[in-house]
Amino acid sequence: MLDLHAIQKSFDDTAVLRSISLSVAAGEIVALLGPSGCGKTTLLRIIAGLETADGGEVLLDGVDVTAVPVHRRGFGMVFQDYALFPHKNVAENVVFGLRMQEWPPEKVDGRAAQVLELVGLAGFAERAIHELSGGEQQRVALARALAPAPRLLLLDEPLGALDRALRERLMLDLRAILKQAGGLVGRPEGITAVYVTHDQAEAFAIADRVVVMNAGHIEQVGRPTELYRRPATAFVARFLGMDNILPAAPLSADPPLAQTPLGPLAYTAPHPHTPTPAHPLTHSPAHLLIRPEAARLLPPGEEGENVVHGRVQDCSFRGRYQIVTVLVAGEDGEGETAVSLKLEFDSDEHLPDVGQPVQLSLDPRAIYRLE
Amino acid sequence: MRQNPLVHKRRGLRLLGVIVLLLPVLFLGLFFFYPLANIFRLSITAAAFYDLAQRPYFRSILWFTFWQAGLSTLLTLLAGLPAAYLFAHYDFRGRSLLKALTTIPFVMPTVVVAAAFRALLGANGPINQSLVGLFDLSRAPLQLEQTLTMILLAHVFYNVAVVVRLVGGFWANLNPRVVEAARVLGASPWRAFREITLPLLRPSLVSAALLIYLFTFTSFGVILILGGPQFSTLETEIYRQYVTFLRPDIAALLALLQIIFTFALMSVYARWQQHTAVSLDFRPQQTNLRRPQTRLEKTAVAALIAGLGLFLLSPLAALVWRSLVDRDGQFTLAYYQALPQLRRGSVIFVPPLTAVRNSIGYALLTVLLAGLLGVLTTTVLVRPSRWRNWLDPLFMLPLGASAVTLGFGYVVTFDRLRTSPLLVLIAHTLVAFPFVVRSLMPVLLGIKPSLREAAAVLGASPARVWREVDLPIMGRALLVAAVFAFTVSMGEFGATSFIVRPNSGYLTLPIAIQRYLGQPGALNFGQAMAMSTILMLVCAVGFIAIERFRYADVGEF
Numbered sequence: 001m002l003d004l005h006a007i008q009k010s011f012d013d014t015a016v017l018r019s020i021s022l023s024v025a026a027g028e029i030v031a032l033l034g035p036s037g038c039g040k041t042t043l044l045r046i047i048a049g050l051e052t053a054d055g056g057e058v059l060l061d062g063v064d065v066t067a068v069p070v071h072r073r074g075f076g077m078v079f080q081d082y083a084l085f086p087h088k089n090v091a092e093n094v095v096f097g098l099r100m101q102e103w104p105p106e107k108v109d110g111r112a113a114q115v116l117e118l119v120g121l122a123g124f125a126e127r128a129i130h131e132l133s134g135g136e137q138q139r140v141a142l143a144r145a146l147a148p149a150p151r152l153l154l155l156d157e158p159l160g161a162l163d164r165a166l167r168e169r170l171m172l173d174l175r176a177i178l179k180q181a182g183g184l185v186g187r188p189e190g191i192t193a194v195y196v197t198h199d200q201a202e203a204f205a206i207a208d209r210v211v212v213m214n215a216g217h218i219e220q221v222g223r224p225t226e227l228y229r230r231p232a233t234a235f236v237a238r239f240l241g242m243d244n245i246l247p248a249a250p251l252s253a254d255p256p257l258a259q260t261p262l263g264p265l266a267y268t269a270p271h272p273h274t275p276t277p278a279h280p281l282t283h284s285p286a287h288l289l290i291r292p293e294a295a296r297l298l299p300p301g302e303e304g305e306n307v308v309h310g311r312v313q314d315c316s317f318r319g320r321y322q323i324v325t326v327l328v329a330g331e332d333g334e335g336e337t338a339v340s341l342k343l344e345f346d347s348d349e350h351l352p353d354v355g356q357p358v359q360l361s362l363d364p365r366a367i368y369r370l371e
Numbered sequence: 372m373r374q375n376p377l378v379h380k381r382r383g384l385r386l387l388g389v390i391v392l393l394l395p396v397l398f399l400g401l402f403f404f405y406p407l408a409n410i411f412r413l414s415i416t417a418a419a420f421y422d423l424a425q426r427p428y429f430r431s432i433l434w435f436t437f438w439q440a441g442l443s444t445l446l447t448l449l450a451g452l453p454a455a456y457l458f459a460h461y462d463f464r465g466r467s468l469l470k471a472l473t474t475i476p477f478v479m480p481t482v483v484v485a486a487a488f489r490a491l492l493g494a495n496g497p498i499n500q501s502l503v504g505l506f507d508l509s510r511a512p513l514q515l516e517q518t519l520t521m522i523l524l525a526h527v528f529y530n531v532a533v534v535v536r537l538v539g540g541f542w543a544n545l546n547p548r549v550v551e552a553a554r555v556l557g558a559s560p561w562r563a564f565r566e567i568t569l570p571l572l573r574p575s576l577v578s579a580a581l582l583i584y585l586f587t588f589t590s591f592g593v594i595l596i597l598g599g600p601q602f603s604t605l606e607t608e609i610y611r612q613y614v615t616f617l618r619p620d621i622a623a624l625l626a627l628l629q630i631i632f633t634f635a636l637m638s639v640y641a642r643w644q645q646h647t648a649v650s651l652d653f654r655p656q657q658t659n660l661r662r663p664q665t666r667l668e669k670t671a672v673a674a675l676i677a678g679l680g681l682f683l684l685s686p687l688a689a690l691v692w693r694s695l696v697d698r699d700g701q702f703t704l705a706y707y708q709a710l711p712q713l714r715r716g717s718v719i720f721v722p723p724l725t726a727v728r729n730s731i732g733y734a735l736l737t738v739l740l741a742g743l744l745g746v747l748t749t750t751v752l753v754r755p756s757r758w759r760n761w762l763d764p765l766f767m768l769p770l771g772a773s774a775v776t777l778g779f780g781y782v783v784t785f786d787r788l789r790t791s792p793l794l795v796l797i798a799h800t801l802v803a804f805p806f807v808v809r810s811l812m813p814v815l816l817g818i819k820p821s822l823r824e825a826a827a828v829l830g831a832s833p834a835r836v837w838r839e840v841d842l843p844i845m846g847r848a849l850l851v852a853a854v855f856a857f858t859v860s861m862g863e864f865g866a867t868s869f870i871v872r873p874n875s876g877y878l879t880l881p882i883a884i885q886r887y888l889g890q891p892g893a894l895n896f897g898q899a900m901a902m903s904t905i906l907m908l909v910c911a912v913g914f915i916a917i918e919r920f921r922y923a924d925v926g927e928f
Contacts, residue, residue, distance in 0.1 A: 050824050070827040071835075077828040083821035087843045096839070100830030148829065 001026040001192050002047070002152060007056035009042055016042050018216040019056070027189030029178055031207035032196045035239065038213040040196045041156055047194060048154050049073050060151065071100070076150030080157040082141040084129045090116070090140050091125035097148035115143040118184060119177060135166050142177065149185035153178070153193040159202060171205040178206070200240050204228070212236050234287040234370045243342040244290040245370065256369070260288055261339050262328055265306050267367040287370040292323070292344040294366030297351065297358070304361030312354050313340060322347050326358060395748040395766070402797050403769050406780025407630070413783055414623035423624055429608075433628075436588060436604040439519070443526035443587040444580050450527050450682075451534025451579075457675045458535055459542035462660040469676060470535070471918050472683050477532040478914040479687075479907060480862025481592025482881040486888060486903035487686035488525050488597060489516070490693040497689050500700075517599035525593045528686065530583045537582070541575035542568075543660075574643075581640045589633060589773045592864045592881075596888055605629045606775050610868065613779060623783070626776045633773065687907060694900035698893050706897035718886040718895070720874045723902055726883035730861055730906075733792070733879060737799040737860035738853045744800065745807030745852060746845075750837065752808075753815040769805050774865030777801060782869050789870070792877040798866040803856035810852035811845060818844055851917050858913040861906060880906050 002024040009017040017039045024030045032040040045051040047058055049070035058066050065073060076097070084093050094112045103111070116122050119139040124132070132140065138158060145153060158174070159167045182190035197203050203210045204224040212219040212227065212235075220232040231237040234245055248258035248265070256269045267288055298304050310328035327340045343360070345351060352358050423429050458470055476484060490496055492515045499511035506512075515521045545568070553563040569576075591606040603611065605625055612622040663672040697703045711724040719726070748766055769777075781794055788794045818841065826836045864881040871878045873886050880902055887899035 048824075048828055050827070069832075070824070071830050071832050073828075074830065075828055077825065079821045079825055081819060081821055083819060083825035085822060085826075085840065087846075096826065096831075097829035100826075100835065144825075144829070154828075 001028075001061060002194070003057075003059040003062075004043075004047070005057045005059065007043065007046060007058070008054045009039070009046060009051065010054055016216055017046075017053070020216075020218060021056075022211060022218065022221070024192060024194060026192055027182065027187065028209060029175070029191075029193045029195060029207045031203035031210045032194065032213055033200060033203040033210050033239075034198065034213035034219075036198055037215075039216040040198075040213050043213075044154050044156055044194060044196045047152075048075055048077055074101075074148070074150060075152045075154055076145030076148065077154040078138075078141045078145050078156065078158040080160050082137050082161070084137055084140055084144070086129055089125070089129070090121070090127045090132070093129070093140055094125075094144050094147050096144060101148050103148075111147055112143075115147045115184065118146070118180065119143045120173075134162050135170060138162065138170065142174075146181055146184060146191075151192070153181075153191055155193060155195045157197055158195075159199075160197070167199075167202070171202055175206045212239060214239075230368060231289065232371060234289075237287075237289050237370055242289060242291075244292065246288050246290065246339065248286050248288040248369070250286060256364075258286070258288055258369070262308050265290075265362065265367060266364040267369055268365055269369070289368045289370050290341065290362060291366040291368075292342055294362045295326075295341070295343040295345070295360045296363065297345070297349060298361045300359065305364060306362035306367070308341075308360050308362065310341070310358055310360065312352050312356055312358050315351065315354060317347065320347055321345065322349070322351075324351055326360065391747050392751045395744045395751075398744060399766065399769070399801075402781075402801055403772070403777070406777065406784040407772065409784045410623045410626050410776065410780050413620060414627045416620040419618070419620035419624045422618075422621055429625075432603050432605065432608050435602070436606075439522065439594075439602075439604065440584050440588040440590075443523055443530070443590075444583045446523055447527045447530045447583050447587075448534060448576065448580060451531045451538065453675055454531065454535050454679050455539035455542055457672065457679070458539040459545075460660065461672055462662050463672060463676065465676075469680060471915075472680065473535045474532045474918070475687075475911060475914055476528050476683065477530075478858055478910050478917070479529075480858075480881055480910060481590070481864050482596065482884045482888075483690070483862065483903050483907045483910070484525050484529060484686070485593050485596035486884060486899055487690040487907075488521055488528070489888065490900060490903075491686045491689035492516075492521060492524075495698070497692065517597070517601065519598075519602065521597045522594055522602065525597055526587045526590065528682070529593070530586055531682075533582050533586075534579050537579040538572060538575045542572060545571055577643055578640070581636065581643060585633065585636045585640065588636065589629070589775075591773070591775050592885075596885060605632070606773060606865070609775050609779055613782075613869070619783060622779060626779055629776055630772055690900055690907060691904050694897065694904045697897070703897075706894070706901040709894065709898060710901060714894075718873065718890050719878060719883050721876050721878070723883055723887075723898060725876065726878055726880045727902070727905060729792075729877055730880040731909075733796055733799055734857045734860040736796050737803050738856045740796065740800040741803040741807045741856040742849070742853055744804055745811055745856075746849070748804075748808055749811040749815050750841070752812065753818075766805070766808055769801055774798075774802055774863065775869070778866030778869030781866070790875065794870050795867055795877065795879065798870055799860040799863050800856075802863055802866060803859040806855040806859055807852040810855055811848050814845055814848040815841065854913045854916045858910045861909055861913075 002022075004020055004022045007017055007020040008015070020039075020043060022030075032043060034040050042051060046053045049065075049068060053066065056066075057064050060073075085096065088096070091109075091112050094115055095108050098108050098111060112125065113122065116124060119142050121136065121139050121143065124136065124140070129137065129140070138161075142158070159170055162170065178191055178193055182188060185191055195203070195207055197206075204227075207224065209221065210224055210227055211221045214235050220227060220236045222230075222232075227236065228240065231240060231242065237245055246260045246262065248260045248267075251257040251259050251264055253269075256267050257264055258267060265288060296304070298307060308326075308328050310326040312324060313327045314325040316323045316325075321344045324343050324345055325340055326343060327338055329338050454473065458466070479487075492498060492513060494511040494514070494516065499513050502508065502512050503510070549571070550563050550567050553567045554560070558566065588604075589606055590604070591610070594602055594604050595607045595610065598607070605628060609622045609625045609629065612618045612625065663669045694706055695702060695704070697705065709723075710727070711722050713720075713722045752766070777798060781798060782789060785794055822840055823836050826840050827833075831839055862881060863879070864885070867879050867882055868885070871882055873882060884899050884902045884906070887895045887902070
């Protein structure tokens, strides 16, 4: 439905977007996820028509809209600060887009009520904006964007201005509303939305597909589960909060074996279907990701794959499992190259006390290569 | 790939933008820069240079201009600091009313202030009369007419609001714990003030001082009317050289000097503002306010309130009073009743009421013209563009050139229009224009860009965005701007005094007042009082409107 072709953008000779290409299917919620300054908001504003790309095209249902001014695109947008009109009340905000599109007046009120109902603000129509809480304002902003049945909904960190607890709650609400809104905008397949956020939990909770961006390019595109199971790059793994990322030099491809600070480790070759987009600028040396569940306690004298010797540094109880930090002396035996691994064990597994040596085997099926 | 039918030509829009921008630029070019350039052209005569360099008279004028401004500034600061302290620290009944009162003089036309001080302190004024009655004197003990004292008093009266607003606002936001810390460490109240409060207040004190110096340096009406012939500053001398001595070349050279000095002062002020504009944490002022506690405190606060109220109100009250009593102290409406009549031997050639009508007409048209130009200008200025950086200061320049210089520039440039009321209207528009821009800009700049973007995404065209977002939000500021333009036009004296001759049928109220004040006779004086009272009331109503409509407490001057 939405196709971006080689979008480029620079501000004052600083490249913000380096040839971004992306397709969004009808009815799909796609999250642009990345740290601040990665270009995700700029990309969203280019889609909206609020910024002009230096190069590339924005296609909507196969039609080039790159040169269409913002007010003729028929999109909806929820801004980070909501941008509610302070001189208009809730209903007046919601019907603004309808008035711009010259809806017949007799339909306008019903529509406003319908949309406010959807976002759970029935009865708020006459309220002034400054009387609303942050969460309510956020819903009004959503209602205003949805009211004119936009072809595409753009959301720029819509929960960014709210506190943590409220955000957790609204995340689930937001996805439910967006999935229900398909009927409202006359699209049985559901509303098509692009959602910008820097919060991975938010992206995972709301989006069908997540686009991880870094320094103006796309690192990886995938469904939340794919991203979580098989991060393609070290950046994605780190950004998703994963530990145990080790630099690695390939020793052999078959069987996959790489040299790491822990010594040679066997790992699982990348799945042929895992998308690893090209990103010429940060072609970093390869890394290995050791998943926390990879470790198995190795009784003394027993043989195993990927054996490492370390010392229990810390142990933290988390209910059904425990997180154990193991300090493994570097390959050269020096303290400086020591690596600390965060590993998960069942709670009933008995580990040596803190400070005691421990012997582990790391399952190659839970060790992946990252670009 | 299909070509999208929604892509419209934007050229038409571009053109509209250019026209919108061009209109104010053209106006400023024709009616500000062109006359200014003409002054420069005229001033380059050898005779003027020679005369100016030769005659010590001009050196003494220059010197007087500087030191009277300095002295006025110093006195205003001294008088204003206790008031600033009062407003920054104490909560009392009628606080907001008194605070509003301090600003009243600021919006009063110079002729009104001059007339009010003549009314209060003149030989037949209430103070002299009560002293005569009290001590059974044969003649008025205070001979202040045409003295420096009178000028200085009027200047203090005029500018005390600057200290109260700037320094008071700043003071209220200082953290009181800092002074308390100094006191705990052993500083006496005076020591704490000198070593802690005063240095902390310095940015606002310097700002206020620079502003007051600028205002008193360019003071025209007060000095012309209250000072009489023996006091002359650069401003009044420009007027005299042109009107009395028929030496436009000397007037032009003085105007050039005047422009150089004001621009120098303004750039110092702007630099200082930039330098101090950082890290001012504006907390709500209510937090530091308290009610006076001890008996001493209560007495001091009461005395301050009474003194300030008396200082601010007595000249204006005297003005009203003297418009309503005759020589023998009997109540009379004669001065008002005579306003519609053209008296035999009158100093102006139309009935005074015509001047009132003229002024209101000019003021209404000024509101329209200055409002239109201001809206066009600000609409362009708030949108980021490559023009903005050099357009912004360009549009603020008229604030720097004095009204006298402007009026002088007009009469030497637009000879044909001299008798036309159009020139008066244009001069008033130009004087009011910066006030309009200053009222609108902060509000427009305060509109979050995302608000306009949200409207655009929802389908509003740029023109529609302006109508739906900018205009309604600007609404109140537009009203403030309109009232500003109205009162500025009503009171404009400097430029008008050049353009309108007293024998013209198009003369304005301030010109008529000045003429009447310059003539002997109780009826002339009484009618000047009556006209000044009318002008004062119009401006006071305007001022109340501004206070009500204004968003923020600390306004830009």
